[in-house]
Amino acid sequence: MNQQIELVVYGAEVLCASCVNLPSSKEQYDWLQAAISRKYGDDYVTYRYVDIYNPPNEEPYQQFAEKVVEEDMIFPVVLVEDEIVGEGNPRLKTVYKALEERGLSPSS
Incomplete structure (x- = not known):
């Protein structure tokens, strides 16, 4: 596999009303990155965290943050x-299923 797969996490510093007992968006982003890196390595997935209340001024990140x-x-x-x-x-x-559908396979 030679192509990078982009994983984007849209979240906020404050917890959503439905997520009171869950980790913050940033904590879940860090957790996902660590779990994916352990299983697939660090070479083929790029990660991006987007704050929905302060998104970067570039598309498609700003548009999707507004949608959230x-x-x-x-x-x-x-x-x-x-x-x-x-x-x-x-x-x-x-x-994992979405990553594997895009050609990623677990590292040995």
Whole structure:
């Protein structure tokens, strides 16, 4: 595999109302990055964290951050490429499946 897969986590410093007992978006971003790196290595996935209340001034990040706020999505919202693979409490199994569908395989 020679192509980078982008994983983007949209979240905020404050916890969403539905996520009171869950880790923060940033903590879940760090957890996902560590778990994916352990299973697949560090070579083929790029990670980006986007604060939904202070997104970067570039597309598509700014537009999707606005969508998360406007549609009251439960954050963090996890995207692999342009596919939503998790909301609120992302499941590793779902994230792994999306990565593998894009050609990533576990490192040995």
